[in-house]
Amino acid sequence: MSTNLDTTNLKTDEMIINMGPQHPATHGVLRLILKLDGEIVRHVEPVIGHLHRAQEWQGQNRTLFQYQALIDRVDYLSGMFTSLAFAHACEQIDGCQIPPRAQYLRALVCEMNRISSHLLWLGTFLIDLGALFGFPFYPFREREKLLDLFEEIAGQRMMFNYIRIGGVQRDPKQSWFEKVRKFTAEFPDRINEYEAIVTQNPIVLKRTKGVGILDKSVAMDYGVTGPSIRGSGINYDLRKTRPYGIYPELNFEIPLGQNQGDTWDRYMCRILEMRQSNNLINQCLDKMPEGEILGKKQIAGLRIKAGEGFAAIESPRGVLGCYVISNGSDKAYRIRWRNPSFCNLAVLPSLLIGRPISDIMAIFGSIDVILPDVDR
Amino acid sequence: MLANSAELFKFTRLTLIWLTIIFGSVWGACFVVGVLIPTLLLHLGENEIFALLAQICQYLTPVIAILVFIPINAMFMVLVERRGLALFTVRMGPNRVGPDGLLQTAADAVKLLFKEDIIPTGADAWLFTLAPIIFFAPSIFGSIPLLAAITGNNDLFAITNLPTGIFFIIAASSVPVVGIVMGGWASNNKYSLVGGLRSAAQAISYEIPLVLSLVTICYLNQSLNVVEIASRQTGGFLNWNIFGGGALNGLDKYFNALINGSSNANDILQAYYPSNQWILTVIAIAGLVVSTIIAFFMYITAACAEVNRIPFDLPEAESELVSGYNTEYSGIKFAIFFLAEFTNLFIVSSIATIMFLGAGNNPIPQFLIDYLFKNVTFIPQTINAITQALSPLINQIHLINPITFWSVVWMIVKTYSLVFFAVLVRGTLPRFKIDQLMDFGWKRLIPLSLLVFFIVIFAKGVINTNV
The missing domain is CATH 1.20.58 (Methane Monooxygenase Hydroxylase; Chain G, domain 1)
Known part of the structure; x- marks a missing residue:
């Protein structure tokens, strides 16, 4: 047998794999068409639209009052933020006054929602890293408490319909505030617990450090926002750079990634953001004024003035924009969403090419995409 | 609380x-x-x-x-x-x-048995059916030599007392990977194929440190026979292979003499650890003990990789490969894969127990037991009374053999502790990446296991020439 193998005629093929839409780790229904060379990804094509529910079209065919109840579904993990963006846009057109107590309540529930959203992200991110059965359940323990608190004020655990045009829906009881205080008092300890298991875990460090480096210029080109861009060291947080609501009155810092914008930085950014949100909740509770909570009467035939308005807020996943054109009737003439997940997902192929299969889920998990937010 | x-x-x-x-x-x-x-x-x-x-x-x-x-x-x-x-x-x-x-x-097992047995379109039906069998068979015949050690060399199980027991077990434990690759190939599914190939790479890399750590113990005990290795570890945890495989025997005897007030305690110490070259002896013994402890943890790590447990469960890798090599399997075939996986976990745990943790031997040092029995007389009396009461069962019906009974009890305690430890690890750690897995195997574990092996050889040599 000849020892000189003729390798010139040896043919190797790239393997095409359809990852999703039914795959345990694509966070719902994302489909990735992967071209693999062995374990290395050569080409990625995300296919979206499996969860399209025509949220914008529905907004034009339902009354504003009806649509208010629907928009929590745009991004089901941060329903408060979608409601807030829509309310802001409508209030901008209408010019109605929002009572200060409602402003504070909005900030309070939004920050709580930010924590619950990041907690769910933490759990699923660890599942993506392969810690399937152990640790991921601990964040859900705290998230459960938050959802209970939401249920108490909004009557629902995820689809709140709490923030309305002109204010908020219900004034919580004093006991509710005490429960929130109890939660914020013990939450930093819980984050310490997560960090004790994850932050110094050698396997987590190996899987995340230097993986999926998101360059500053690439991030800006693709319009990446939220913790994903702050992980790359760009200080862009609408709560600071274009403040809305009562955020100018609150005292807080924007956590930024310390290294190069890898998966680890994005992880750390969210962990720090949870601590910061906890701090913001406490500030809101301390400064909570008394008074009215609703500046506009909530009736079935709710109308706003004619005009157009755009509001952008900082959701847990990035800049969430809502553009509304009203012709003065009880329905909006046109509604358009700018969703952070959609823009963040666009950057995925440039991060994945040249990486092994195992990194797909680590990187994809770290940019925190929610598929209903992508597809609307 | x-x-x-x-x-x-x-x-x-x-x-x-x-x-x-x-x-x-x-x-x-x-x-x-x-x-x-x-x-x-x-x-x-x-x-x-x-x-x-x-x-x-x-x-x-x-x-x-x-x-x-x-x-x-x-x-x-x-x-x-x-x-x-x-x-x-x-x-x-x-x-x-x-x-x-x-x-x-039990309900799950019944459900799996009654599920439809699906062979996917385009799958190689023969290989697809053969794969679970090849995966499962070694866990049956591979565990046979263990029985003699588990039962304390009971007469009924004497047939399983192979002179080359551990060799046979290692040989058997390298067969299942063929089943995984076969299943991955035959499924006609790309995830399965990647899972199968990963499994092959992983098994080849991790078998070397696994075997080297076991060879270390075999060398220390000068035997490949699991029963003999087990019987050399009698009389308390100081004699276990994890603590130098007999390097601390002298210490055990010394304490025994000391507690019983024997006058020749120092002579025993002298005989085992001569004082004329005490620096060399201490270094050798310390080297032995440390190396065997490292060998134990290397065995545990490599065994985790061998049975595809987290953090080495890359062939399955749920978040990447759906379910890896068994993605397309359902019903009874999946049940066999599942059965074999857990049986393999049990087997590697019991090998660890037999080779490192004193097999079915009592972990409490014999001198402590003697001391206790001498001073608290009601314990041996109670034991005697129970033995008396059960003597028809023991001697006439042969239902219970006390040696086998205690051996099995200690095996259960130790083996299931290791199984529980594997569950704890699964509840704590994320998964490695395939290149990190290979790095860890080839660049860390294999050199370390070779180093441990050489240290053990030299330390054993030093101790043997001294005594």
């Missing part, structure tokens, strides 16, 4: 009930096949055929023991895993089927 102590209590109760079920049924089956039927046959008459049948029955005992043990044990281990993980992750776990979820996995 533990927040979920009620759950912990339930978990403990469930474990004890299942262990009783498992070992009760295995014991019963062995008794019927190995003792009852042969005795009855011999009572029927002085016939050559009856004698032959009786002998065949006795020879069949180990096979019966394994065939009864493996399915029940796998059911128990799946339940332990699910309830244990629930315990670690502030959940309840399965608690609906039967009292306290006791029968959950």
Whole structure:
């Protein structure tokens, strides 16, 4: 047998794999068409639209009052933020006054929602890293408490319909505030617990450090926002750079990634953001004024003035924009969403090419995409 | 105080009930096949055929023991895993089927047996069917040499006492990977294929440190026979292979003499550890003890990789490869894969117990027991009374053999502790990447295991020349 193998005629093929839409780790229904060379990804094509529910079209065919109840579904993990963006846009057109107590309540529930959203992200991110059965359940323990608190004020655990045009829906009881205080008092300890298991875990460090480096210029080109861009060291947080609501009155810092914008930085950014949100909740509770909570009467035939308005807020996943054109009737003439997940997902192929299969889920998990937010 | 102590209590109760079920049924089956039927046959008459049948029955005992043990044990281990993980992750776990979820996995097994057996389009039907069998078979025949060590060399299991036991086990344990690759290839599914190929790479890399750490112990004990290795570790944890494989024997004897007030305690110490070259001796002994402890942890790591447990479960890698090599399997074939996986976990744990943790030997040093019995006389009296009361069972019916009984009890305690440790690891760690896995295997574990092997050889040489 000849020892000189003729390798010139040896043919190797790239393997095409359809990852999703039914795959345990694509966070719902994302489909990735992967071209693999062995374990290395050569080409990625995300296919979206499996969860399209025509949220914008529905907004034009339902009354504003009806649509208010629907928009929590745009991004089901941060329903408060979608409601807030829509309310802001409508209030901008209408010019109605929002009572200060409602402003504070909005900030309070939004920050709580930010924590619950990041907690769910933490759990699923660890599942993506392969810690399937152990640790991921601990964040859900705290998230459960938050959802209970939401249920108490909004009557629902995820689809709140709490923030309305002109204010908020219900004034919580004093006991509710005490429960929130109890939660914020013990939450930093819980984050310490997560960090004790994850932050110094050698396997987590190996899987995340230097993986999926998101360059500053690439991030800006693709319009990446939220913790994903702050992980790359760009200080862009609408709560600071274009403040809305009562955020100018609150005292807080924007956590930024310390290294190069890898998966680890994005992880750390969210962990720090949870601590910061906890701090913001406490500030809101301390400064909570008394008074009215609703500046506009909530009736079935709710109308706003004619005009157009755009509001952008900082959701847990990035800049969430809502553009509304009203012709003065009880329905909006046109509604358009700018969703952070959609823009963040666009950057995925440039991060994945040249990486092994195992990194797909680590990187994809770290940019925190929610598929209903992508597809609307 | 533990927040979920009620759950912990339930978990403990469930474990004890299942262990009783498992070992009760295995014991019963062995008794019927190995003792009852042969005795009855011999009572029927002085016939050559009856004698032959009786002998065949006795020879069949180990096979019966394994065939009864493996399915029940796998059911128990799946339940332990699910309830244990629930315990670690502030959940309840399965608690609906039967009292306290006791029968959950039995119900699951029944469900899997009655599911439709699907062979996907484009799959190679022959290989697809053969793969689970090849995966499962080694866990049956590979565990046979262990039986002699587990039962404390009981007569009924003497047939399983192979002179090259550990060699046979290692050889058998490298077969399952063929089944995985075969299943991955035959499934006609790209995820399965990647899973199968990963498994092949992983098994080849991790078998080397696994074997080298076992070879270290075999060298220390100058034997490949598991029964002999087990019997060399009698008399307390100081004699276990994890602590230098007999390097601390002298210490054990010294303490024994010291506590019993014997005058020649120092002579014993002198005999084992001569003082004329004490620096060299101390270094050698310390080297031995440290190396064997490292060898133990290397074995545990490599064994985790060998049986595809987290953090080395890359062939399955749920978040990447859906379910890896068994993605396309369902029904009875999937059940066989599942069964084999948990049986393999049990086998590697029992190998660790036999090779490193003193097999079925008492972990409490003999001198402490002697001391206790001498001073608190009611304990030996009670034991004697119990032995007396059970003597018809022991001596006439041969239902219980005290040596086998205690050996099995300690094996159960140690092996299931290791299994529980594997569950704890699964509840804590994320998964490696394939290139990191290879790095860890080839660049860390293999050099380290070679280093440990050489240290052991030199240290053993130094001790032997001194004594």
